[in-house]
Amino acid sequence: MGAKDPEQDAVLRPDERFRGDYPIVVEGLKTSFGEQVIHDDLDLEVRRGEILGVVGGSGTGKSVLMRAIIGLQPVDAGEVRVFGRSITGAEPDQVLGVRDRWGVLFQGGALFSTLTVGENVEVPIKQFYPELSADLTHEIARYKVRLSGLPEDAVSKYPSELSGGMRKRAGLARALALDPELLFLDEPTAGLDPIGAAAFDNLTRDLKETLGLTVFLITHDLDTLHEICDRVAVLADKKVIAVDTVPNLMKLDHPWIQEYFNGPRGRAALTAQALDELRKHMDMPVAANAVKALDKPPAGKA
Numbered sequence: 001m002g003a004k005d006p007e008q009d010a011v012l013r014p015d016e017r018f019r020g021d022y023p024i025v026v027e028g029l030k031t032s033f034g035e036q037v038i039h040d041d042l043d044l045e046v047r048r049g050e051i052l053g054v055v056g057g058s059g060t061g062k063s064v065l066m067r068a069i070i071g072l073q074p075v076d077a078g079e080v081r082v083f084g085r086s087i088t089g090a091e092p093d094q095v096l097g098v099r100d101r102w103g104v105l106f107q108g109g110a111l112f113s114t115l116t117v118g119e120n121v122e123v124p125i126k127q128f129y130p131e132l133s134a135d136l137t138h139e140i141a142r143y144k145v146r147l148s149g150l151p152e153d154a155v156s157k158y159p160s161e162l163s164g165g166m167r168k169r170a171g172l173a174r175a176l177a178l179d180p181e182l183l184f185l186d187e188p189t190a191g192l193d194p195i196g197a198a199a200f201d202n203l204t205r206d207l208k209e210t211l212g213l214t215v216f217l218i219t220h221d222l223d224t225l226h227e228i229c230d231r232v233a234v235l236a237d238k239k240v241i242a243v244d245t246v247p248n249l250m251k252l253d254h255p256w257i258q259e260y261f262n263g264p265r266g267r268a269a270l271t272a273q274a275l276d277e278l279r280k281h282m283d284m285p286v287a288a289n290a291v292k293a294l295d296k297p298p299a300g301k302a
Ligand SMILES: Nc1ncnc2c1ncn2[C@@H]1O[C@H](COP(=O)(O)OP(=O)(O)OP(=O)(O)O)[C@@H](O)[C@H]1O
Pocket: 033, 038, 056, 057, 058, 059, 060, 061, 062, 063, 064, 065
């Protein structure tokens, strides 16, 4: 548990990266809207350097949990600590030095429609580093847009001029604006075609590996869970009922988990992942034959 780690609760200097084991610790969280209790005694720890997938049925409170962690959701009970600092009940200026260490891609991107992509990325830079020159701010924004896999000319485009996939990447560029250590992604591949979704997954994994990010990733996308998540947290019954790797979760005897991971869509995602692995070894006849067999559409389908 994080409290035993001497680095866990150390106060960070602005130039220092978090070195504790758990950048996010949630203990005994309770949230509600009026009479409707969303979370009750929920615990969660996110490990440094992992991509943690967060899944659960619609309305189980995945987005509300993310909002509670970043301090946008009032909390009835419990505590949220990010980089060892308590977020619950803290005034915004008390968590300065923490808020600029995370980036958030909200569902739908949440870009300002009247600003260009570049200007959108500049917003957090200007907010947290107003002393930077306009030239340097533009340059950083341009770099983040390129890092997110957008072409150079996207910098001067408005969100309405971009495809859905490009808008997600623009939202990601803004989330990366401050060189975060922690990235929150709320359903980043929703609405993308499978090729666009796979490309976004690859980008997330590459960024995690090259920038050393910890990623809190809400998703319904089984391919994403199989392909890039180190562990997955399952929300049900107002709590996180399990956190583990996908293969370990699949062994659990919970009805929702079984239906989700071992149902037809879960099995299809697993087959797709197996095919990807086998395609890397097509020089081996056994792999080539297996790909040929598995790639056939099921009987009765065109
Ligand atoms: N601002 C709000 N006011 C009242 N109820 C809310 C508000 N935001 C969320 N809720 C309720 O909280 C519950 C959890 O919502 P949340 O958006 O976290 O679900 P989710 O697990 O992210 O769902 P989905 O997978 O459909 O996006 C839902 O019942 C929702 O109606």
